[in-house]
Structures are given as C-alpha cells and as structure tokens.
Amino acid sequence: MSTAAPLLATPEQLALYEPVIGLEVHVQLGTRTKIFCACPNEFGAAPNTNVCPVCLGMPGALPVLNRAAVELGIRAALALHCEVRRRSVFARKNYFYPDLPKGYQISQYDQPLAEHGWVEIGTAQGRKRIGVRRLHLEDDAGKSTHEGYRDSDRYSYVDLNRTGAPLAEIVSEPDLRSAAEAYEYLTELKLAMQFAGVSNCDMEKGNLRCDANVSVRRRGTEQFGTKVEIKNLNSFRFLRQAIEFEISRQVALLEAGGTVVQETRLYNPDLDETFSMRSKEEAHDYRYFPEPDLLPLVVSDEWLEEIRRSMPEMPAEMRRRFVEQYGLREYDAQVLTGSRELADYFEGVVKACGDPRAAANWVSGDLAGLLKAEGFTVETCPVPPERLGELIVLVQKGELTGKLAKEILPKMFATRESARTIMEREGLRAMSDTGELERIVDEVIANNPKQVEQYRAGKTTVLQFFVGQVMKATRGQANPAAVAELLKQKL
Numbered sequence: 001m002s003t004a005a006p007l008l009a010t011p012e013q014l015a016l017y018e019p020v021i022g023l024e025v026h027v028q029l030g031t032r033t034k035i036f037c038a039c040p041n042e043f044g045a046a047p048n049t050n051v052c053p054v055c056l057g058m059p060g061a062l063p064v065l066n067r068a069a070v071e072l073g074i075r076a077a078l079a080l081h082c083e084v085r086r087r088s089v090f091a092r093k094n095y096f097y098p099d100l101p102k103g104y105q106i107s108q109y110d111q112p113l114a115e116h117g118w119v120e121i122g123t124a125q126g127r128k129r130i131g132v133r134r135l136h137l138e139d140d141a142g143k144s145t146h147e148g149y150r151d152s153d154r155y156s157y158v159d160l161n162r163t164g165a166p167l168a169e170i171v172s173e174p175d176l177r178s179a180a181e182a183y184e185y186l187t188e189l190k191l192a193m194q195f196a197g198v199s200n201c202d203m204e205k206g207n208l209r210c211d212a213n214v215s216v217r218r219r220g221t222e223q224f225g226t227k228v229e230i231k232n233l234n235s236f237r238f239l240r241q242a243i244e245f246e247i248s249r250q251v252a253l254l255e256a257g258g259t260v261v262q263e264t265r266l267y268n269p270d271l272d273e274t275f276s277m278r279s280k281e282e283a284h285d286y287r288y289f290p291e292p293d294l295l296p297l298v299v300s301d302e303w304l305e306e307i308r309r310s311m312p313e314m315p316a317e318m319r320r321r322f323v324e325q326y327g328l329r330e331y332d333a334q335v336l337t338g339s340r341e342l343a344d345y346f347e348g349v350v351k352a353c354g355d356p357r358a359a360a361n362w363v364s365g366d367l368a369g370l371l372k373a374e375g376f377t378v379e380t381c382p383v384p385p386e387r388l389g390e391l392i393v394l395v396q397k398g399e400l401t402g403k404l405a406k407e408i409l410p411k412m413f414a415t416r417e418s419a420r421t422i423m424e425r426e427g428l429r430a431m432s433d434t435g436e437l438e439r440i441v442d443e444v445i446a447n448n449p450k451q452v453e454q455y456r457a458g459k460t461t462v463l464q465f466f467v468g469q470v471m472k473a474t475r476g477q478a479n480p481a482a483v484a485e486l487l488k489q490k491l
Helices: 065-079 179-195 235-256 299-309 315-326 330-336 340-353 357-372 385-396 401-415 419-426 434-447 450-455 460-473 479-489
Strands: 017-028 090-094 105-109 112-122 126-139 143-145 157-159 166-174 206-219 228-233 264-267 275-277
Touching: 065 112, 065 126, 065 179, 065 299, 065 315, 105 126, 105 299, 112 179, 126 179, 157 460, 179 235, 179 315, 206 235, 228 235, 228 275, 228 299, 235 264, 235 275, 315 330, 315 340, 315 357, 330 340, 330 357, 340 357, 357 385, 357 401, 385 401, 385 479, 401 419, 401 479, 434 450, 434 460, 460 479
Parallel strands: 228 264
Antiparallel strands: 017 166, 017 206, 090 105, 112 126, 126 166, 143 157, 206 228, 264 275
C-alpha cells in the first residue's frame, strides 16, 4: 500500500460526475443452529468449538438444509417486497481461502430464493425507491484474525465458529447516487430485518456486513463507469466515509487522464482511505455449479402464505400510521420507529395516557436522555410504559407541573417506584393554594421594582423573568401558565 497522499477531486470536478452505487448486504439469520448442520449459531464461544464435520468440510459429511433459515430468508424477502421463487437452487461457489475449509461456499447463483424487491428511502428531493435485485441464501465463511496475538506479525489465526452460519445476501440495483443515499438504504434495510424478526443486525458481532460497488460517470451520460468493490464495511459511518472517498478518488483519477481499474478495495478508517486488495473476480472465476448434495428448494404456496400472514407491521408502514393515527410530525414518527422495542414502548405510553403528542415528547426527549445517561436500553428500561403514562396523566390533571414531573422521572429510574408514590412521599405536588400563590407573586413584584418599570414601559419579555422568579420561589410547584396569567393581572 502506497504511503503517498491520494489524489482527491475538487468540488468543481465532483460536480461534473454522477456516482453510481450498489450495495451487497450480508445479514446473518437469527436461527438457533447453522444453515446445514446442528452446530450452535452463536457469537462469543471459544475459537473453533462450535464446529462439526459438516461445517469443517470433512470428506463424506453431507449438508442438511435448516428449515428455520429458509423461513427467515422468506421473511427477509417479504420485508423487502421481493417476489419469492417457488423453486430455487443451491450452488457451489469455489474459491480458496484459509477460513473456508470446504474450499467452496454453498450459495445460490442463477436461481436465488427471491428477486425484484425494493426499499424506500428519504432524500432531499422526497421519497425514492431503491431496487433489490436478489436475495439468496448461503453459508458464511470463518474468520481470519491478523492481530491480538504475540506473533501476529508472522501468523494469521483462523476461527471457524462462524463457518456455516446462515446468511441472506441482499443485492441492490445500482440505484444509489450518493453516500448519503447508501447510508439511508442500509438504515432502512436494517430496520426491516429487525422488525421482521430476521436478525438483530448487530454489526459488532458481524451479523450485518456490507460491500459497496462504486463507479462514477459524467453527468448526462447513460453508460456506467468501471465498478470498484469496497469490502467488509462494518459500520454505517465507515460506509459513508469509504464511499465518499472512493467517489473523490475515481473522479480525480479520471480528471487526471487515468483510468479506473476494476478491483476490490478495503477501507482504512484511520487514514480515511481505500486501498487495493485484489483484482475483482467475475462470476465465472468462482466456477459455480449446482450443489450435488442438496435438492432444489421448493416453497409451497401454503407455506409462503403462512409466513406472509405472520409478518408484522414494517417500519415504513408504522411511520405512516403514527402520522395518520396519532397526528405526529414525520420527524417524531421517524425517531419513534427507530426500533421495534421503542415503537412498542411509545404505543404503551399512549395507551396509558391517551395523549400521543405528550407521549412522543416524553419518550423521545426525557426518557431517551435518561436511558442514554444511565446505560439502559428500551428493553431494560426500569420505568414500564404504563408508569410513564401515569406520570403524564398527573401533569394533565394538574397534580404535577412539567418541572416537577421532570424531577420525578429520574427518581422513578432509581427507585422503580410509581410517580404517585414518589410525589406523595416527597411532597412534590403542584400548588393548589391560590392564596399562597398570589402572596408569592405580590412578593416577587415588590422585590423587583426595576423590572416592573420595564414591563409597564412596554418591555413585555420581562414577564418571563417574573415567571422564573415565582417558579423558583415555589420550587417548581406552581403552574407556569397560571403564574403568567396572574402576573399579567398584577402588573
């Protein structure tokens, strides 16, 4: 790898070209066992312990297809609006690498499980559909490790636990036109897989991996440029950064009179650069042929319909419903459907308090902030949705002010008690004594003659100063709207 600084394009040069991007996403299916054997499909076991003769490719060991993996593959296809083939065929994809003990991958080639789907993303110009060319099933390879051992400078280590893990490879059409669109596409795809119960898509565990195919062409031309593949992008941020770098590199190369070479590249996040790994293989390089040890996969109409009926509401559908049913803003609906668990929690709060907008504000605001600060997730949140709903109802009834409720919520996190229990024990009740409130207002006005003059001279913004002083004197127990109204009368 060259240490010289890469040549990058200027903004003026970039404006002359249009990027053409397609993504190949590998989703590890959330089955209990591997796709062709009974070994556990789990992360974190001691190296080379979740293996058997089948996934190690021992002579005479025969694969047996995992029905659960097929079902999750079909769910993934339906979540992406794909057409599920009633008959698909497994093939051997031949290549040699230390972490591939069989010397081939069992995949699908010309007859995949599903085709012709789409993912809808939001862009600056509005909604846009990105085509999904195909979704096929395959087994994963193992993992080569090149660091972490004392002699890593001389040796690579191979862990075969992941060998045979079930994957759905999802190949997009080259419909993406920027790194931002690629980021949005991967985000939507990940959400769809999670909502459909296909995979947890944990990138740190390798359950979601992405390769990007990037080319550029002069704006206004139809012919695609030479495609470069960027392998093993293991975070959303790195996906965006790698694509942006590669677009700039290719444009600069073309503008300097060079040519783009079809190759596979890797991304170095420390340098924020891609670098050449190997020349890009074509399909014929893998010498695909039908897997002789597996029959064609046949999906009956009855089985497909059974899976279709079990499909949950997808994130895009849920967002539309939140806007229409609850009157939420598009942005709030987007935030609240960031995970199935968060969406379900929000709807639980709405059910308890009857006020969708208040529920949205509390869940996406105060609750989200506390979850992050305290290291909780929605699944481990110590405040159930019905208890947050109860807190909102106390504000609605006037028993608590918003300020007091914001003080109580962290106490609910710490004690696991209800809002009413904390409110009554600590005397954090909204002020209901109008005579006492009027006395405090009179006192605040008397103590601030300068601000009184300013208000009466037309500087009405000073009212907020008085409200703040009264709220401070009442320890947040007064209703701010009632305080403001009383102050206006007195002033």
